[in-house]
Amino acid sequence: MARVVVDVVLKPEILDPQGQAIVGALGRLGVHGVTDVRQGKHFELDVDDSVDDETLGRLADTLLANPVIENFTIRR
Amino acid sequence: MARVVVDVVLKPEILDPQGQAIVGALGRLGVHGVTDVRQGKHFELDVDDSVDDETLGRLADTLLANPVIENFTIRR
Amino acid sequence: MRVGVVTFPGSLDDRDAARAVRIAGAESVALWHADPSLHEVDAVVLPGGFSYGDYLRCGAIARFAPVMESVIAAANDGLPVLGICNGFQVLCESHLLPGALIRNDHRKFVCKEQLLRVDNAATAWTTEYREGQEIVIPLKNGEGGYVADEHTLDELEAEGRVVVRYLNGNPNGSQRDIAGICNAAGNVVGLMPHPEHAVEALTGPGTDGLGFFLSLVGVLA
Amino acid sequence: MSIDTVENAANTPDQPQPFAELGMKEDEYARVREILGRRPTSSELAIYSVMWSEHCSYKSSRAHLKQFGDKAPQTAALLVGPGENAGVVDVGEGWAVTFKIESHNHPSYVEPHQGAATGVGGIVRDILTMGARPVAVMDSLRFGRIDAPDTARVLPGVVTGIGSYGNCLGLPNVGGEVYFDESYAGNPLVNALCVGVMRTDGIKLAKADGPGNKVVLFGARTGGDGIGGASVLASATFETEGKTKRPSVQVGDPFAEKVLIECCLEIFAADLVVGIQDLGAAGLSCATTELAAAGTGGMDVDLDLAPLRDPTLVPEEILMSESQERMMAVVTPEHLDEFLAVCAKWDVNATVIGTVTDTGRLRMRWHGEQIVDLPPRTAAHEGPVYERPIEKPYDQDALNEHDGHDLPRPRNGSAMRATLLRLAAGPNLADKSWITDQYDRFVMGNTVLAQPEDAGVLRLDESTCRGIALSTDGNGRYTRLDPYAGAQLALAEAYRNVATTGARPLAVTNCLNFGSPEDPAVMWQFTEAVRGLADGCLTLGVPVTGGNVSFYNQTGSTPILPTPVIGMLGVIDDVAKRTPQGFRTDAAVVYLLGDTRDEFGGSEWAHVVHGYLGGQPPTVDLAREQLLAGVLIDAARDGLLDSAHDLAEGGLAQALVESCLRRDAGVRIDLPDGADPFVALFSESTGRALVSVARSEEVRFTDLCAERGLPVARIGVVDLLTPALEVHDLFNLPLRELRTAWAATIPHQFG
C-alpha cells in the first residue's frame, strides 16, 4: 500500500481566475513579493502495490486531469 | 524569485465528498487497487526571495487554506 | 419520434428537458446512466445538472457512464445529440466536441436571462432559427467559460461551428463569446444556456428556447 | 478502551460524569438518574445531553410555543400540525404541501459556506421526511454592517453555501430576505426554508411501528463531524486518549443528498416504509429516540453495524455525530429486499442496524455489550421545561418614548429626491441581485415568480395550473420597539406579500431568532413575540404549522435585535392569473390602496438617514390586512391588475422604485391633495399596496374597492416612453440614475 500524489494544474496558456483573484487579494492584504499564483488540484491516493505506473498514468490522464486544459505530475 | 508550492487538504476527520465521488468512479472504470482518494488544492506561487517563511505561512493560513477545516503544507 | 433524455446521478434538468421535448411534439424517453441501451431513440438530450456532484471536473465522471459509450458511438454515426450545460461539459469530456469548460472568470455561479445570437441555423437543433436571430434564454452555471486552443477556435469559426454566441456582455469569460458549438457534421450540439427553461411563457423569460426542440422534430420528420 | 456498559453503570453509581461539560444542569442529571434508577452510561448521558439541549428539547420555549396550538384557528387545510418534522397543508385537488423554516445561525458564523450549505441540506431533509418531493428553497439572511470587515467574510460564504447546495440539489430558490444591522455582526442569521409537495395520501410520519420491523440507516456514513453542534454548551466533548477535539462544523455533500432525495422518493412511491426520520441535530440519538417514542415504543440497535467514515469513533460520538445526508427508515421484513434494491440502484449505502420492539425500551449494543437501555419518550418528549424569568428590558420605555419626532425631515423636492436615492441605495433596500443571481431559480420549470417579486410562486400541477406562493418576512427593528406588534407586523407583511401575487394565504411557519433565554429581557421579547404571533395567526385564520427557535444569538451580553421570521404559504387556483410586481402597461393607472399615517418609528428612513431607533412601530391593523388581501386576490382572479406591489420598508417611495425598475417602466405620480409629501412618500404605515390597472379595468377595480370599503387613491400613470420616476411638483428622477444608485451598493462591497 502506498500513498501516491497527483497534482493537476491548468496549462499555462489557460486563464486561471482563481489564481488571479488570490494575487489580487494578496495586494489588499499587504503581502508583497508574490508575483503570480496558479491554483490546481491535489489528489492523495491510497494505492495497492499491485497498481503499476502505467495504470496510474492512465488514471491521471483520463480521469483526474483533462489533457485539453490541464497538465499533471505523479509522485509515488 | 522562487516557485513555492502550497498543498491544502481537508483535515482527515472532515468529509471529502469529492474524493469519495472519485473512488466511486474508479470502481465503475474498472480500476482496482485504489482504496482511498482525498482531493485538495494545489497552489503554485512565484515568490520574490524577499518573502520569508513566516509571511508564507500567514498567507497559507489566512488566504489559501481555511484552518477550520483544512491543513496545508508548504514546499519552497 | 422518440427523444431520449439521460439521467445521471445528479442530473437536475432532465424533467425540464423531457417537458420541452413533449411540448415540441415528440415523445420523451428516460435513459438511465447505468443502462447502455439507447432504447431505439431518434435523438438524445444530455441535460443540465451536477452529474456525480461535478466534484472532479464537470462532466468528467459522467463521461464514463455505460450509457455514454452508446451515446458516443451513435453520435459518431450521426444521431442528433444536444448537450445542455452539464451535458455540454460531458460532450467535451467525451471528445465529441472540442475544447473544455472552465470556472467562470468572475468565479461565481451566475443565473440570468441571457441574450444570444444564433450564428449557425443549419445544425440538427437550430433549423427553426434564422442565422443572426437574437434570442433570450436562461443561463445558469458556475463553470461555463469555453476554452480551446487558438487553432481549434479558428477552425470552429472558419467552419461555422459556433452555434450561439453571447450578446450584451460576456457572462463567464468564454473565449470569443462562445455559448454553444457543434461537431463537424452538425448533429452534435453543446450549449451552455438552457433552452429547456424557455419553452413556456409562464415559467421562463419567453419561448425562445423551443426552437431547438422544434428544429429536431422538423429535421427528423 | 473500556466500554461503559449498563451493568458497569449499575455497579459504579458514584463514578463522576461530565454532565456539566455536556451542558446539563445538576438537576437535569439527577432526573436522568431517577428515570433510569441508576447512573446513565456514558452513551446514555450523550443521548440525554443532546436531546435535552435547548436546540432539541425547546426547554425554554416549549411552554410558550403551546399557544400556537391553543390559539390555532380552525381550518380544514391543516393536515399535520406542529410536532412532526414539518407541517402539512391541503392545497386542494389532492395536493398537499409541506414547508418549514429553520436556522443555521451559529455554524454559518464559524464556517459561512459549510454552515449555510448544511442549513439548506437539513431543512430539505425535514421536508423529504414528510414524504414530499422538495420543490423550492428560500433564504432569510441578516448580517452585520455591510462595510464591516467580517461581513465581507461571512456574506459571500453564506451565499455560495446556500447557492451551491440548493443549486446542486436542483431546487429553485424563489425568495428570501437580506438585511444588515450592527446587532448581527457577531451573530449573522441564516434561516433556510424548504417547501415540498406530495399527494394528500402520501404523508409519511416519523414513527417506529410494528415489532420485528427493521431499522435501516441509509445515506452517508457517520463521521466525527458536527459533534456538539446540537448542544449549545457541549463544545468540550469526549477527550478520549488525547484525541484532538472533533470539529464542530459539518461539511455538506449536496450530491449525496440529491441521490438520497431521488432514492427516498422512489421508496415512497413503492410504499416501502412504515416510518422515516432524517438525521439532523443530535443525529442518531434523535432519530432512534424519536422514532421509538412515536411508535410501538421500543427499539433494539446494534451500533457496531452503523457504517462509519472514521473507524476510531466511540459509541458516544456515533450517537452525537451530526454527519449530514443520513436518514433512518423503519421497514417491514417483507419489504426489506425491495428497499435495499432501490438504495443500491441509487448507490446509496443502506444498513439494517436494529429492530422495532414492544419493550418500551431503547436498547443499544456495542461490541456485544449493552450500552443503552432507556425509555425513549423520556429522552425525546419528556425533557425539562423551564419557566424562565421574564422582565421588560430596562431601556424599553425610554426607547418607546423617544419617538424621533424632531428628526429633521426633507422639506423640498430636491431634498426628497436625494432622500429617495439614499434609501434606495442603502444596504437594506438596494438591489440584491448580486446575491440572488448566484441561485438557480429556473430549475424544475415550475417557477412562475421568484425574487425580487413579493412572493415566490410555483406551479404545482401542469394540467390545472394550481400553484402556491411563499414569502418570508421579519423586521428586527420593529420587534425591538414592540415585540408583540413586531411579530404581527412580520406576519402581516408575509400575508400581504402572498396576497399581492394573487394567492390566498393559508398557513405559517416561523423561525424565532433571539438572544439568550437566560436573560429575562430577551425572554420578555420572546414571549411577547410568540403571543403576538399566536394572536395574529388566530385573527388572520392562518395556523402555525411548525417552525424553529434559535436562542443564544448574542455577542457577549448584547443580544441581536429580536428577529421572528415568518414564512407564509398561500394557494392560487391558476398561476397564470398571478400578479407581477413591475409596471408593464403604458397608460395604466396607478393606485395606492390603504391609509397612510405619519409613522416613522423603526423606519428605514430613521435608520439610514439618522441612525436612529425609537418610538413605536407602525400600527398593526389585521382587519385591514384581510380586507386588502381580499381585494388583491379577487382583483387578480378577475384579471383587473397589471401589477401589484406591497408597501413595506421605505414606504411608497421604495415601492415606486421597485415597480419602475422591474421592467424599466416610467411613472408620473401626483401625490394626493393635501398630503404631506414626506409622509406620503416615506411613511411605513402597513396595510397598503401599490397597483397598476389598465384603463379598461379602472371602473371595475375602483367599484370593487368601494364595495369592500378599501380606501383607494389614484396617484399616477405608467409611462413606458419616459423612463423616469416623476413626482409632480417635487422631482424627476431618470430611471438610469436610479438604477445606478440602487444596483451599485452590494457589488461595490463584495465585488
Ligand SMILES: Nc1ncnc2c1ncn2[C@@H]1O[C@H](COP(=O)(O)OP(=O)(O)O)[C@@H](O)[C@H]1O
Ligand atoms: N417557533 C415554532 N413554531 C412552531 N413550531 C415550532 C417552533 N419551533 C419548533 N417548532 C416545532 O417543534 C418541533 C421540533 O422542532 P425541531 O427539533 O426543530 O425539529 P427537527 O429537529 O425535525 O428539525 C417541530 O415540529 C417544529 O415544527
Ligand SMILES: [Mg+2]
Ligand atoms: Mg427533522
